[in-house]
Every structure is written in structure tokens, then in C-alpha cells.
Amino acid sequence: MNRPIPQRFRVLALLFLGSMITYLDRVCISVSGKNIQEELGISLEQWGWVLGAFVIAYGIFEIPGGALGDKYGPRKILTRIVAWWSAFTVLTGLAQGFRQLLIVRFLFGAGEAGAFPNFSAAIARWFPIHERARAQSFVWMASRLGGALSPVLVIPLQQWLGWRAVFYVFGAAGLLWTLAWWFFFRDHPAEKRGVTRAELEKINPMPIMSDHRKTPWKQIFSKANIWWVMLMYHANAWCVFFYLTWLHIFLVNGRGFTPRELVMFSWLPFVFGAGANLLGGITSDFLVRRTGLKWGRRLVGVGGLGAATVFLTLTIFTQAKLPTILFLALAYGFSDFALPVAWAVCLDIGQKNAGVVTGAMNMAAQAGSFLTTVLFGYIVVASGSYNAPLIPIAVMSLVATLAWLKINPASPLSPATEPAPPNAP
Secondary structure, X not given: OOOOOOHHHHHHHHHHXXXXXXXXXXXXXXXXXXHHHHXXXXXXXXXXXXXXXXXXXXXXXXXXXXXXXXXXXXXXXXXXXXXXXXXXXXXXXXXXXXXXXXXXXXXXXXXXXXXXXXXXXXXXXXXXXXXXXXXXXXXXXXXXXXXXXXXXXXXXXXXXXXXXXXXXXXXXHHHHHHHXXXXXXXXXXXXXXOOOHHHHHHHOOOOOOOOOOOOOXXXXXXXXXXXXXXXXXXXXXXXXXXXXXXXXXXXXXXXXXXXXXXHHHOOHHHHHHHHHHHHHHHHHHHHHHHHOHHHHHHHHHHHHHHHHHHHHHHHHOOOOHHHHHHHHHHHHHHHHHHHHHHHHHHHHHHHHHHHHHHHHHHHHHHHHHHHHHHHHHHHHHHHOOOOOXXXXXXXXXXXXXXXXXXXXXXXXXXXXXXXXXXXXX
């Protein structure tokens, strides 16, 4: 007799699809960037601001988006978030000039803010502690698969229908996801039909929270732990967001890749990242059971970001196409090896306030994302080299590596509200 699929894995499947659509929508503007710039007459420096407008809004509204998920539940908030960003994905395809595109991308970022904190809030409600890093790894693996699929889908679509149609198609996909999420998901496992008593006991969910529960802001932000987490993710974002915004332009202008070579090779970093996300989450959960929570998370963070720093540095010193894409893929892969662990740490230390903590971490990341996104174009113009912007990116990757040595996943930001895993200290 076949055993039924646990309901929490069905929830994870929906989160997987949502994460994939998120990155399809994000990366498609990078892939379409050259065509958009040419048609709308946007300079390299202006393009940095178009990309940066998303990041500014995303960062500003990240904590409020996470806090709303903690208060009202990810069912309502994610429905609003995905519907909003899907609408502005469609509107991106209607932009007629630099100013319109700037406004649309700012509002796109405002709407999407809080998506991943609410994905994390759903995981915190539906998964036991020792499964959370793996659950996070699947969500982030999906984002990288979305990034990998983006050039494969976008380039043929825009050659066939034009770049504007790409945004209409991807926007429609997001709207379909919101319908599935609203009708299937429930904020608490006990509210979902089909959850067995055995699964409920395994999840050991947090109590259903009141819509009027106050967030202990002072208690959360008075702890050094959250500031080290925010510094780590801020510094790492310098690396990560390069891949989401400038990678394809870097490969074309900095290394001479043709459109055909982009289709053949530009997906490699995202595929490496997808596999590394899954491996990182599994490795961390294994180490947590063997060495305890503190080093089970920390070893993966230090090892992943340290190796990423090495391969980013190697990229600066090569001009050949294949070594460049290989080093970039390895750097992204090792960075993503640590990614699900960073988000799992937010659940470890944030507990009932996971949305706020993940929102704070991701807000700090958007500051780094904005700086690397806007400065990249200016550094290229000032230096005449596409290698020059990689230097601060590699330096910040090293900063993120060192910050991991100060993060303690076993030290919650507020009094414990759920049982600690074995060997937590």
C-alpha cells in the first residue's frame, strides 16, 4: 500500500514553484537588458539605476513584509505579494522610456518585498527544526533553477515575440500561482485537511498566533547576533546580485559572449547554485544532528563563502570564456551552498518572529545589492574594465565569510518558544 505524501511536502512543492517564478521574473530583465537598453535609449549608468530601483524598494519594504507575515500569516500576505509583483512584471513590458521603467521597477520591488521572509515563515510553521535547512534548500534551489531557465526561455521568446511579450508571459504565471496558494495553503498545519495526527506530532508546530500579537522589536535588535547575520548577508549580496543583474551584460561586453553562447553557458552558475543549495541544506541538517546547532550551521557558512571568495578572485585574472563561466559558476555554487543555512539560522534565532528576522537580514542584503548594482556600471565606465567591479565583490565575499564566525544559531533573540534540537549548544 502506497503511503500518502505528507502535506508539508505538498506545501514545499508550492513554495518551490513560487520561488522559481520569482527568479524567472527577476532574471528576465537581465537577460533582456541589451534589447531594452537599445530600444528605449538607456545608457549603462541609467541601466544601473533601473536595476537599483527594484533593490531600493525591495529593501525598504522587506521588514514590513516579513512582519505582516508574522502577524497575519503567509497565506494572505504571499497572495498579495505575488499578485502585486506579477502585475508589475506585466507593466515592465509596457514601459516606453527610462522614467517609466524606473517607476515600474521600483513598484515591482515594493510589491515583491517580503516574499522570501514569508516563504520562510511558512517553513517555520510547517517543518520541524531538523528539516528546515533542507526545506530552505529546496526553495532556494528553485530560485536558481528559475535563473537557469530564464535565458533558455527568454532569448527564444524575445526573438520570436519581442522582449515585451516575455514579461506578459511570466506575469501571467505568477498570477496562476496565487490562485493555487490561496486555495491550498493554510497558516497552521492543524487547519489543513489531510494532515494526520502523526504528521502534526512530527512537525510540533508553534501555537496559532493572534493577529494582534506585538513584535518585540527592541528585544530582537538589542542582540548582536542579528547584526552579525545582517552584516554577513549584506556582504554576500554583493556577489549574489551581480548574477541577477549584470552577469549577462558582463559576459557579452566583458568576455565577448554571443547570444548563442549565452544560451549555451549562462545558465551554468544557476544550475551549480541549484545543486549547491540542496547539498548545503542536507549537509547542515546532518551536521546539526552530529555536532549541534552552532557548528552545524556555521561550518557550512564559512566553508561555502570562503570557497566562493577564491573563485571570484580567480575570475578577475582570466579572460578566456570557458574558464570565466566555470569560475563564476563555482563561485555562485559555493555561495549558494551557504544560502539555505543563512535562512535556516533566521528561523533558529527568530522562532515566532522568523518573518521579521528574515526580513531584517534580507533588507541588509538589499543595501549590498543596491550598491553593487548601481556602482557596477559606474566602475566600468570610470576604469574602462569589466574586471574592476569584481574586486569589491570578492572583498565583500571575504567579509561575509568572516562574519559567519560570529553568528551563533543556538542563541535565540527572544525566550525559547519551541524545543531545541539535539545537541543544540
